[in-house]
Amino acid sequence: MNRFSARTVLSRAQRTGLMVALVLIGIGAILRPMTVLQTVVAIVTVAYGAAIVFRVLLVWAGARGEHLIKVSDADARAVPDADLPVYTVLVPAYREPGVIGLLMSHLGALDYPKDRLEVFLLLEEDDRETIEAASAVASEPHVRILVVPESQPKTKPKACNVGLEQATGEFVTIYDAEDVPDPLQLRRAVVALRRLGASYVCLQAELGYFNVDQNRITKWFALEYATWFRSLLPGLVALRMPIPLGGTSNHFRARELRELGAWDPYNVTEDADLGIRLARSGHRVGVLQSVTLEEANSDFINWIKQRSRWYKGYLMTWLVHLRSPRATIRQLGWRGILCLNLFVGGTPLAALLNAVLWATTILWFLDRPPIMEEIFVPPFYYLGVICLVFGNATVIYLNVLSARTMDRPDLLGTALLSPGYWAMMSLAGAKAAWQLIFNPSYWEKTTHGLHLPPSSPSSKEAADVG
Amino acid sequence: MSVDVRARTTAAVEKQWIAYAVVYLGTALWFWHSGLVPGDSMSRAANAYYTLFSRDPHLAAIGFVWNPLPSLILLPFLPLRGIVPALTQQGLLVVLMSAALMTATVAVLHDVLRRIEVPRTARLVLTGAFALHPMIVVYSGNGMSEACFLLCLMLAVRSLLIWISEGRAETLVPAGLAVGLAYGARYEALAPVAAVPVLVFLTTFRRTPGPRSRRLALARVDAVITALPGVLAVALWALAGKLIVGQWFATFSSRYGNAAQVSANAGDISLVTGDDLATRAGYGLQQMLGLSPMFAVLLAAALVLAWHRRDPRVLAAVTVLGSVLAFDVLAFLSGTSFGWLRFHITVIPLTVLLAGHVITAVRPPVAAAARTGTAVAALALTLVAIPSTLITLNRPDLAREESEWLTADGAARTRDLTRVNRQVAADLDALNLPEGAVLTDAAYAFRIVLASDRPKQFVITPDRDFPAALADPTGNGVRYLLLSARGAADAVRIGRFGPDPATVPTGGARTWSDTAGNLQWTLVPL
Amino acid sequence: MVDVAPARLKAPPAVSVVVPTRNEADNVRPLVEQLRDVLGGTPSEIVFVDDSDDHTPRTITAMSEQDPDGVRLLHRARGERTGGLGGAVTAGLATARAPWVVVMDGDLQHPPATVPELLAAGQVDRADAVVASRYRTRGRATGLSGVFRRVVSRASGTLARIFFPVRLRSVTDPMSGFFAVRRDALDTTALRPNGYKILLEVVVRGRLSRVTEVPYTFQPRQAGESKASLREGVRYLRHLTLLRLAATRHPATPPGRIAGFALAGAAGTAVNSAALWALGEVAGLPYLPAAFLAVQVAIVWNFAVIDNLVMPPGEHARSRRFGRFLLLNNSLTPVHLGLLYGLVQIGGMHYLTANVPTIVVVFAVRYAVTSRWVYGTPASGTFGTIRRAVRTRLALAALLTALAFPAVVAAGWNGLWDRGPAVPLLIPVAAAAALVAGRIRPARTDPDVHDRQVDGLLAAGFLTAAGTLLLLMPDPAWLVPAALAFLAGAAILLAGTRTVARLRWALLLPLMTVAGITPAVRNVVDDGLRTAVTLLGRPAGPRSADAGLVTAHHGADLLLPAHQLPGPALAGGVACLAISALVLFGPTMRALARTAVAAVTLAAVTVGAVLLVLLAGRLLGPEAFQVARLPVFMDLLLALVVVLFVARWSPAPEPAGPVRPHLPRGRFALVALVALAIVFGLQTLPQVEWLAAGSVR
Structure with missing residues (x-):
């Protein structure tokens, strides 16, 4: 197993380091509480400032020049079937009897010769209803059902690893059960990977949603993903930084993936972790212009469960890759470190700290306690105010801009209401932090099929209560 | 300052840009050397100065009467005071800054002319017509906020022009930011903050294909992208003012603000400009035509040609600069502005850009002779502004502020005032007073506080404990009250001795007067 | 046949x-x-x-x-x-x-x-x-x-x-x-x-x-x-x-049974006290033997009532049931007498008055044992089913909030006797209760997804907000928001986020008392009331003086002062109706029409009530007038009308659909909430002053 597994969230060195740090802070807090508080506030405001500058830099870099890999429909179709390699499609699914039915219709639309296509449905042993639903649907020869034997941790990456062992294809990709990929995506990936050469091991296709207008949460989700895939990800590519991969529609060269040890079964965001490990081993990741539609989460609690799993995964990835700082700096370079800390680690921490800082701001306006004037030392106080005011304004401004660039002007209201979304994020951040300590490898299952009309019995399968 | 301005400036312009930089530097040094740095510039420099070197240094000391940008720009350079004390004591820094900003404005103007494809020679002449315009030269050297304001407006014009010609939504962001920044410089930027989004809305609505609802939605989003920075700037400045000074728009409502000062010396303003609408309009027209006699002709020509060629690019300059001009004219006509000549300064770049548009509008399908003919005519109409401005500057009734610096007796008066203030500062330093010994109203004593080597001896209005010190001076360690003789809203004098300046006791107090003998400053011991 | x-x-x-x-x-x-x-x-x-x-x-x-x-x-x-x-x-x-x-x-x-x-x-x-x-x-x-x-x-x-x-x-x-x-x-x-x-x-x-x-x-x-x-x-x-x-007779549902038992108990107490009075005072027996005999009389009476009316005939025969009942109650008699002795000697209370609390204390024990041992229905079962219903949990949350914020309860109570400037608390609370009753069952489209950690975090957020508001902001205007924050936190802990999210509008109704009715609105409503009252009471009715409404009784003038007019109550009631209609029917014309109808009815009822009060004064004299003009009657009436309208508008509850209302495990949460409520309560209890019932300023 690779050394950077999230089996143990904190390595021994990190654990001792953490203990020492906590003890020091404890002593400091007793002796001179004010200086400790001031230093904490200073660090937090500087980190916030850096995160906001980094985000503006990314958007600015992303907007200048083309960083998306484009393969026209004609080029994709030009490749004769004989030249196409064997392609393996892994579809992990857990408790999705309703959505499996739709799967075959969506994957059936893939424009790829059936004899060179290998589709594996990865189902858990104890998930009887999905297995029956799948076996009823999986009629075509190139679709095989792989039952993953019961073992801990019961996570999506573990199922994908099992699928990868059976895969015979030169290229591998992952789709969720409810995904609707662009029919030419496989062909485009083959053409792009052959054109870009061996240094490119992975292509991340863009993710979009088919139920954007269901309610406010799906609109926020769509806006966030459009900003991520249209300005932040190209920015990371422009600045040659490691790319945290998305959950699905990433296309790999099977051989290099196996060398790298594939996915870390203990990390709940195995895709982000793999993105960092790809960068560490010097491989490059491209962003393919081809959209896979999936279901945006439309229910508040369901969304919190999904988002808290992602943040927990980002925190695990961040801790795992800070395990041996020297090696990480040597392999990733200062750009990688910056991206790792500000993006992978920063996003969940910022979400968590947002709530705390907003609370202090409200407390300040409510009651103006004198102690807060001491805690916020002037230079950091002004930096904090600038972060609070201009930072938030900048992000809202970028949201409005991306609503315009993704040609969805009706999302203007949604973009202006982004603070509501941040509040939900901070709630998810708090839940992620809680679970990271008490239950790191638990896979917070998201209920799918909420976009289907309520009367259909399929959407009523029992979701395991958290 | 966007990146590609530096990259794309061609070699020829390089020399021209340096030439103007030298001219402006010379003007600045002349203003500084002859002690003619105007009060507004020194006051803005003082606002920046208080935040770092006053008795109670804090950012909010920047003051809320003026918009903060011109003072904020000076902040990073204030520590150089240790090396060259004249930078702050005699206002050298503020004049050098305005020279640099005006040079940048010229560079941006040249880039705009290049983007609307004005032929090279006409472009150089037009840039020269703007750069060497007497009003521009004067305001490059006197440290006033006009330089910073014009730079922001030109940046807005440039970005708006790029958006109108290319149409990519991303280019609206720099336009929005520039307009927001302009509000930081002067409050007249309220006009473009309102006008530019309307232009963007109408342009997008008119030129996007598709159903009406989609065009409306796109136009609305574009307008919001343009308006958000400006609206945010206005809202934040108002909120900061409310939180710290207790008034949403201190520029208008505070005792030192516009309205108060205008009403305070309304008498002599109307004496000069006339108090009824007709005479006031006449006076304003004289000022505008003085600065740019052929503005109306060029405006009409440019608009007709633009309409004829269906080319909306001229609207960029007209909307940004025109809205500021209209705002000032309306303010003056409604009697709420001083009616200074500099309020019409935006007509100069507007005329140059209109000439540029006229020249580009006449394109190859038109015969070469006609093209050069119109070009020469346009250049002539622009260049005639220079002599007319020289005449206007020499008429003290039209150029009331400028006459204080350029006419012989006006310069003498200003020089004398500067001497008196430096004298007061020197005398106070000689007394070797402890910290917080002299209570004074910074709105009038800013030159003295700047000139003094020991700024901490003064208790000034931005200090957070000023109200307490004013209420009980002796209790707070104050030994002297420094009162301005003719300050209309001098908080200390009015606070202690009531509104009538005559009641100030002269016995035992030390006084300073100018060479003409009228009293300037009184130092009352407690 | x-x-x-x-x-x-x-x-x-x-x-x-x-x-x-x-x-x-x-x-x-x-x-x-x-x-x-x-x-x-x-x-x-x-x-x-x-x-x-x-x-x-x-x-x-x-x-x-x-x-x-x-x-x-x-x-x-x-x-x-x-x-x-x-x-x-x-x-x-x-x-x-x-x-x-x-x-x-x-x-x-x-x-x-x-x-x-x-x-x-x-x-x-x-x-x-x-x-x-x-x-x-x-x-x-x-x-x-x-x-x-x-x-x-x-x-x-x-x-x-x-x-x-x-x-x-x-x-x-x-x-x-x-x-x-x-x-x-x-x-x-x-x-x-x-x-x-x-x-x-x-x-x-x-x-x-x-x-x-x-x-x-x-x-x-x-x-x-x-x-x-x-x-x-x-x-x-x-x-x-x-x-x-x-x-x-023989209520099937456990709460019905408890209520029946309580009623029987109350009757029993009366019989017990009467017997004690007869034996103690009339017959002159010392109070302890008198109490013992009185208890026997009460036992016989209780058995007769309970066996026939309340408890379902268990599997035992009637005579055996009576034997067990007698044995059980007598086993409790020493407890009863001991408590009585304690109260009389140490507490210094008169034995007749001491008898009542004693019976009440013993009642709870007696009920649990009787229902389990005599009639065979498991007592804990009944308590369990009580605990499980969502409606009971929300009531529990409300109770805890009242415990935590006695000042709010006091404000509500005082508002009944002396009308303050704002909307009386009774009306929005009643409207909220009616709205909640109609919307407890989950809609068919609600996905059955719940998460205990989200409940915990949200509740923690609300409870800390309530705590900070209570401790940091002495200004009484913050009391109601703090109480609502506490109520929201408690409800989330006990009934889950999804249920509370469905009831969020009902939670916000009481904020109306803080938002207050601007004096302008209040004057308009009061003037409207005055003109309506004087108009309707045309021939000999009340006349409107600037101090208020005046009516005569045998020549003496009786004044209903202006600040006692139910203006704010009416305005608050109409606002509650408008919001409820909006919540139930959405922003449709239908909602507007129904609100209009309800508002007119409410106004009519208010005018009627005011006329009634004045009439009572005219006919029955000043004492009756003093009592009649107490705000409590008018507020109760208005609240009743509002509740009736909201109940009528609420959709008839669909039968128990497939989606069973989600009930999170609440044991630990309940204990924590009770502790927190007591801490908050003790914090503000000392400064709370209660108006004596019936006293009018």
Whole structure:
């Protein structure tokens, strides 16, 4: 197993380091509480400032020049079937009897010769209803059902690893059960990977949603993903930084993936972790212009469960890759470190700290306690105010801009209401932090099929209560 | 300052840009050397100065009467005071800054002319017509906020022009930011903050294909992208003012603000400009035509040609600069502005850009002779502004502020005032007073506080404990009250001795007067 | 008592259709044919219970010969027609063989096409009975000839629902004679039918819990005359009251049982105190032996009441039950006497007054042991079911909030006696309760996704907000928001985020008391009230002086001061109605129309109340006027009207759908909440001042 597994969230060195740090802070807090508080506030405001500058830099870099890999429909179709390699499609699914039915219709639309296509449905042993639903649907020869034997941790990456062992294809990709990929995506990936050469091991296709207008949460989700895939990800590519991969529609060269040890079964965001490990081993990741539609989460609690799993995964990835700082700096370079800390680690921490800082701001306006004037030392106080005011304004401004660039002007209201979304994020951040300590490898299952009309019995399968 | 301005400036312009930089530097040094740095510039420099070197240094000391940008720009350079004390004591820094900003404005103007494809020679002449315009030269050297304001407006014009010609939504962001920044410089930027989004809305609505609802939605989003920075700037400045000074728009409502000062010396303003609408309009027209006699002709020509060629690019300059001009004219006509000549300064770049548009509008399908003919005519109409401005500057009734610096007796008066203030500062330093010994109203004593080597001896209005010190001076360690003789809203004098300046006791107090003998400053011991 | 035509066994019928007929010969044939083609393949039997005197039985027997198993006749001779129509149906129910029995009239006013719908609804909702309703949204009662008939039918239906608000809450047409019922869910022997209201009998006496409805259109009469008449109306009223008494006896639901037991206990206390007074004061016995004897008297009295009215007859015989009851209570007597002694000697209270708290304390113990040991129903079971219902948990949360914020309760209480400038707390709280009652059951579209950690985090957020507001902000305006934050936090912990999210608007209603009614609005409403009152009391009525409304009693002027006018209460009530309509109907014209109607009614009620108060003053003199003008009466009236409107607007609760309301484990949360509530309560209790009831400033 690779050394950077999230089996143990904190390595021994990190654990001792953490203990020492906590003890020091404890002593400091007793002796001179004010200086400790001031230093904490200073660090937090500087980190916030850096995160906001980094985000503006990314958007600015992303907007200048083309960083998306484009393969026209004609080029994709030009490749004769004989030249196409064997392609393996892994579809992990857990408790999705309703959505499996739709799967075959969506994957059936893939424009790829059936004899060179290998589709594996990865189902858990104890998930009887999905297995029956799948076996009823999986009629075509190139679709095989792989039952993953019961073992801990019961996570999506573990199922994908099992699928990868059976895969015979030169290229591998992952789709969720409810995904609707662009029919030419496989062909485009083959053409792009052959054109870009061996240094490119992975292509991340863009993710979009088919139920954007269901309610406010799906609109926020769509806006966030459009900003991520249209300005932040190209920015990371422009600045040659490691790319945290998305959950699905990433296309790999099977051989290099196996060398790298594939996915870390203990990390709940195995895709982000793999993105960092790809960068560490010097491989490059491209962003393919081809959209896979999936279901945006439309229910508040369901969304919190999904988002808290992602943040927990980002925190695990961040801790795992800070395990041996020297090696990480040597392999990733200062750009990688910056991206790792500000993006992978920063996003969940910022979400968590947002709530705390907003609370202090409200407390300040409510009651103006004198102690807060001491805690916020002037230079950091002004930096904090600038972060609070201009930072938030900048992000809202970028949201409005991306609503315009993704040609969805009706999302203007949604973009202006982004603070509501941040509040939900901070709630998810708090839940992620809680679970990271008490239950790191638990896979917070998201209920799918909420976009289907309520009367259909399929959407009523029992979701395991958290 | 966007990146590609530096990259794309061609070699020829390089020399021209340096030439103007030298001219402006010379003007600045002349203003500084002859002690003619105007009060507004020194006051803005003082606002920046208080935040770092006053008795109670804090950012909010920047003051809320003026918009903060011109003072904020000076902040990073204030520590150089240790090396060259004249930078702050005699206002050298503020004049050098305005020279640099005006040079940048010229560079941006040249880039705009290049983007609307004005032929090279006409472009150089037009840039020269703007750069060497007497009003521009004067305001490059006197440290006033006009330089910073014009730079922001030109940046807005440039970005708006790029958006109108290319149409990519991303280019609206720099336009929005520039307009927001302009509000930081002067409050007249309220006009473009309102006008530019309307232009963007109408342009997008008119030129996007598709159903009406989609065009409306796109136009609305574009307008919001343009308006958000400006609206945010206005809202934040108002909120900061409310939180710290207790008034949403201190520029208008505070005792030192516009309205108060205008009403305070309304008498002599109307004496000069006339108090009824007709005479006031006449006076304003004289000022505008003085600065740019052929503005109306060029405006009409440019608009007709633009309409004829269906080319909306001229609207960029007209909307940004025109809205500021209209705002000032309306303010003056409604009697709420001083009616200074500099309020019409935006007509100069507007005329140059209109000439540029006229020249580009006449394109190859038109015969070469006609093209050069119109070009020469346009250049002539622009260049005639220079002599007319020289005449206007020499008429003290039209150029009331400028006459204080350029006419012989006006310069003498200003020089004398500067001497008196430096004298007061020197005398106070000689007394070797402890910290917080002299209570004074910074709105009038800013030159003295700047000139003094020991700024901490003064208790000034931005200090957070000023109200307490004013209420009980002796209790707070104050030994002297420094009162301005003719300050209309001098908080200390009015606070202690009531509104009538005559009641100030002269016995035992030390006084300073100018060479003409009228009293300037009184130092009352407690 | 009845002769049954011989029936041969064929495949047991899936459906039995019981049709009571009287002199409706020519309806029989078309009815059977329509039922045949409607029921199609399902094996079914039609049982005609015939009380006719004409040739109807002959036509039925003719049909019966053709299809002996399909059609059966049950003829009741003239003397045996006990219970009228209801009796006939009960007899039919007794002889029906199929698991599902459909009851319908023979005069084709009930369309046979609805029968399959009834049966389908029965299966889907797993209900005990399915009623075909004329007043469900789609159904219409066009069949009832004449407006008078329709009004009578509708009025009697509403009357029934007032008598049984809980049991008939999901039945909009209790008068319907067309329903289906599951045989094994109904014990026909318990029925006491009389008159034509058999559905009421089945639902109430049969104690059916899950009743669902299907809309249908009541057809116009083809033939035969209608039986409804005034005599039938009186008989119906008597039947309703009899049913009501029967239902209160032996309540089925645990809370009903507790209430019954408490009432019996209260009566017992009175008997005990009376006996103690008689023995102690009159007979002069020392108080301890007097107390002992009084307890014995109370025990006998309690047993008589409980055994007959409250507790269901357990498996033990009555005499054994009495023996156990006596033994149990006497085992508690030493506790009783000890407590009494303590209170009298140490507490220094008079033994008569000390007796009451003693009984109350002993009551709880006595109830738990009696119900478990004497009547065999597990006491903890009852408490468990209590704890499980969502409504009880929300009530618990409200109770904890009151405990945590005595200042708010005091404000509410004082508001009853001395009207403050703001909206009295009673009205929005009542409106909120009504709104909550209507929206507790999860909608069908709610995904059944819950997360305990989200509940915990949100609740922590709300509770800290409540704490900071309470401790940091002394200004009383912050009290109600802090209380609502605490209530939200407690409700989330006890009932889950999704339920509270559904009830969020109800939570926000009480904020109205803080937002307050701007003086401008208040003046406008007060002036409106004054003009209306003076206008209506035209001839000798009250006159409006600037100090308030003045009326005369024997020459002496009685003043209702301006600040006591119910202006803010009315404005608050209208605001509650508007918000409730918005929540229930969304921003539609319908909501606006209903709010307008409700607001006008509310205003009318207020004016009426003010007039009444003034009239009371005029007629009964100053003392009565002092009492009558207390705000408590007017506020209660307004609150009642608002609650009635909101309850009427709330959609009739659908039957228990597949989605069971989610109930998170609350034990640890409950303990934490109680502790927190006590801490908050003690924090603010000292500064709370309560107005003595009835004192008026």
